[in-house]
Each structure stands twice: as structure tokens, then as C-alpha cells.
Amino acid sequence: MFSKSKINEPVSKQPSDDAKPAAPAGATASPTRSGDYPSSPPKPKPPASTLSADLHITGNIKTSGDIQVEGTVEGDIRAHLLTIGESATIKGEVTADDVVINGRIVGRVRGLKVRLTSTARVEGDIIHKTIAIESGAHFEGSVQRQDDPLNPGRSGKPGNNPAAAPSGGSAQPQAANAQGR
DSSP states (O other), X not given: OHHHHHHHHHHHHHHHHHHHHHHHHHHHHHXXXXXXXXXXTTOSOOOOEEEOTTOEEESOEXXXXXXXXXXXXXXXXXXXXXXXXXXXXXXXXXEEEEEEESXXXXXXXXXXXXXXOTTOEXXXXXXXXXXXXOTXXXXXXXXXXXXXTTOHHHHHHHHHHHHHSTTHHHHHHHHHHHHHO
């Protein structure tokens, strides 16, 4: 019996092993055609970087990934998905594809999708493509919808031009001074 079991096990394992390489062979054929499949497994998004509540940063933060801020940042932040926690305070410009604000921002907010939750406090302008403001959110500033809110050069000009139309000469030197500083 012991010998028969050994004979039966390898025989049953061999077809299973043969079946397994058959699937990768098919999978190997697909990546050869497109070349994207082998790089797909490393592409899963890493988790969001978290700046804890006890962290105080002075300076700009820039990432192509996601970031969650629970602490204090004095500077500009640029990210893909930016989540501002309830205990967070940001003093500077915030730019992201998706911005979820639960805490406090003093400065301009730019985003394709901007969401102010009921605990949000924003003192500054919001430039967005889509916006949602929950009941209870505090907001002081202006709201401007743009197709490309992430591009400051393009969105800054239309924002200044309508107001600068009556006094066009004075608005241009102000913009030059702001760029020169």
C-alpha cells in the first residue's frame, strides 16, 4: 500500500503541475503581447502617507501619491489624494486631484474634486472642478469652478482678468511683483 500511494501521488501531482504551467504559459503569452501585465503586480497603490497629529512641518510637501495630514503644516501641499484630518491645520496652498477636508486650512485650495465635511474650516479661495460642502462646514472665501483647477498659471489669469478689466494696468504690475518675490 505504501508503494501504491507513492505511485498514485506523483501521478496525480504531475497532471496538476502540468495544469499549473499551462495557465502561466497562457499568461506569459498575454504579457508578451502587451508588456503591461508583468508590471501590474508592482503597481498597486501604496497606502497613504500619514503625518501624525504631533507632527509640525514648516515647508512644502509634494508627492504623486496619497497623503493624510493630522498634524500642522506651514507650507504648500501637492498630492494625488489629500485628506486633512479633524485635528490638522494647514497654512498654505493645497493642490490635489481629490481633496477631503475635515480640519482647518488657511489658504487657497485647488482640486478636481473638493469635499468639505461638517468639521471643515476653510479660510481662503477654493478653485475646483467639482465641490461638495456638507452642512456644518465653515468656509470664508470665494469659490471658482474651472475645468483645470490644478494649473495655477491658467486658472490665476482668468481669476485676475475679469476683476482687472476695469483697471487692467494696475493688475499686471501686481502680478509681476508677486512673481518676482
